[in-house]
Amino acid sequence: MNVATKKKSFYALVITHFLTILNDNLYKFLLVFFLLEGKGLAENAKILSYVSLFFALPFLLLAPLSGSLSDRYQKRNIILITRVVEIFCTSLGAFFFYTESVVGGYVVLVLMASHTAIFGPAKMGILPEMLPLDYLSRANGIMTAATYTGSILGSCLAPLLVDLTKNLPINCYVLSAIICVFSSIVSTFVSFRIRPSNVKNHSQKISYVSFKDLWEILKDTWHVHYLSLSIFLVAFFLLVGAYVQVEIIPFVEFTLGYPKHYGGYLFPLVALGVGIGSYVTGWISGKDIKLGYAPIAALAIGLSFVGLYASASSLIGVIIFLVMLGFFGGAYQVPLHAYVQYASPEHKRGQILAANNFLDFLGVLIAAAIIRVMGCGLNLRPEISFLCMGIVVFALGIWVLWLWKEHVYRLILSAVLRKQISDSLKLDISSVPLCYFVKTKSYREVRRVLAMLPKTTRSTVVILDHQLQPSWTTRLVSYCVPTVISQVEDSSDEGVKEAWAVLESQRIKKLLQKQPDLCVICLGKPRNMELFAKVLREQGIHLKSILLIEPDTERRKYRMALGVD
Numbered sequence: 001m002n003v004a005t006k007k008k009s010f011y012a013l014v015i016t017h018f019l020t021i022l023n024d025n026l027y028k029f030l031l032v033f034f035l036l037e038g039k040g041l042a043e044n045a046k047i048l049s050y051v052s053l054f055f056a057l058p059f060l061l062l063a064p065l066s067g068s069l070s071d072r073y074q075k076r077n078i079i080l081i082t083r084v085v086e087i088f089c090t091s092l093g094a095f096f097f098y099t100e101s102v103v104g105g106y107v108v109l110v111l112m113a114s115h116t117a118i119f120g121p122a123k124m125g126i127l128p129e130m131l132p133l134d135y136l137s138r139a140n141g142i143m144t145a146a147t148y149t150g151s152i153l154g155s156c157l158a159p160l161l162v163d164l165t166k167n168l169p170i171n172c173y174v175l176s177a178i179i180c181v182f183s184s185i186v187s188t189f190v191s192f193r194i195r196p197s198n199v200k201n202h203s204q205k206i207s208y209v210s211f212k213d214l215w216e217i218l219k220d221t222w223h224v225h226y227l228s229l230s231i232f233l234v235a236f237f238l239l240v241g242a243y244v245q246v247e248i249i250p251f252v253e254f255t256l257g258y259p260k261h262y263g264g265y266l267f268p269l270v271a272l273g274v275g276i277g278s279y280v281t282g283w284i285s286g287k288d289i290k291l292g293y294a295p296i297a298a299l300a301i302g303l304s305f306v307g308l309y310a311s312a313s314s315l316i317g318v319i320i321f322l323v324m325l326g327f328f329g330g331a332y333q334v335p336l337h338a339y340v341q342y343a344s345p346e347h348k349r350g351q352i353l354a355a356n357n358f359l360d361f362l363g364v365l366i367a368a369a370i371i372r373v374m375g376c377g378l379n380l381r382p383e384i385s386f387l388c389m390g391i392v393v394f395a396l397g398i399w400v401l402w403l404w405k406e407h408v409y410r411l412i413l414s415a416v417l418r419k420q421i422s423d424s425l426k427l428d429i430s431s432v433p434l435c436y437f438v439k440t441k442s443y444r445e446v447r448r449v450l451a452m453l454p455k456t457t458r459s460t461v462v463i464l465d466h467q468l469q470p471s472w473t474t475r476l477v478s479y480c481v482p483t484v485i486s487q488v489e490d491s492s493d494e495g496v497k498e499a500w501a502v503l504e505s506q507r508i509k510k511l512l513q514k515q516p517d518l519c520v521i522c523l524g525k526p527r528n529m530e531l532f533a534k535v536l537r538e539q540g541i542h543l544k545s546i547l548l549i550e551p552d553t554e555r556r557k558y559r560m561a562l563g564v565d
Contacts, residue, residue, distance in 0.1 A: 301328045
């Protein structure tokens, strides 16, 4: 496909995805308002937990099936089939609203969630197949913005349509549900504009409800550094999002004192914030995937929850903190989604994304349990519940900040040194982890290399001269980035230096057992660095040289380039 065709195909996918999210949220909120008519605080918590349960359950049970289908068949065909199924589901939903069937409403909710569960791995898995990897962060930013724009319209349209049609002779929920039918028809026609990809694996067996297979898939992700944790952090985001989406309704009714369906007007502020935060983060990330945003954003999300508690008596304060909550939520999850897609092996990408979906909606299920326990069991008011969630999220942010301090440090370096350095060096993705080698003469050069390396590439610093131990001004490098300092004196025999290099090569080999690529940043005297590189090659480590090029009259910034091996 040429560039123009790829763009048209991508935007058709975005529109299809947007309309699907709009339908899911519109129907779910219509069902919530239908079920909550005349109910109290305890009954609210009970019904809201049931809605979350029935919506999340298909994503859990169908995760293995949806992943294997996405890997075995063309993802475009799966997208088209699920669009047709959606037309049937929305039509059935309008019928059950007409008959005022509570059971029927829950049945349609399960069906809507089921087709979306199968649609999910196909829509996310097709992105790396239709777009260059350089554009994954930006594409994920656009997809996430579409997700939350759909959430905004869906959750806004539900109370708006109920208000506009409540005085009509026909059931107001029926007319509102007809909008879902129309939207699903439009999304079906648009989805035909998505171009098919050639990635499929007919040897992939179809998996059904097998949690053992899911566990095996998740175990496979342990071989890729950061991937497992990224998947779990994405799932935690869904937990928090599902919790806010549902808890905002009793918050509006029992804390702010407005009618319950006004919650449908406030939640879009969160979704608007997520959409803006996602787009801005994708735009700032450019062609790189910057995991360092995730822990910083998690801390900000926790503080936003605390702000909601503190400003519960002020509508303006609530609005500000809801938008902040969404904005930092978008900044949190864009790099995580992009990294999961980037780092997942191509032949298992659909299954890994399905396992990701499984954990996502396990988070939604846990959110339902949290709402049930806090609302019915502990009888906590909604603002107190928000405070508790804020403390939990902030604690998680501190933990992830500790684990990913290297990413945060490199992210800060790239911002601080942006006037000195050029864009990140582009490195091709490989099926086996590669080892890059950079020679530096000072800690300043080490920092510049760390800032310019792609953020998906791991780094380790090797200091070959005992006298170059970090001082108080350079201690942050060794604190944030894995650093090894040679204790061998410069005057020592070469045999001693070679013996130390052999021991260090074993550590590097162990690091290379996992994806992604590794960059060894070497600091020392030229002869010591040459000796160290020679020993690494003798130990079977294939080194790809990267050169740090100083500014000249033509280029006024430091840049890096691949050397000739």
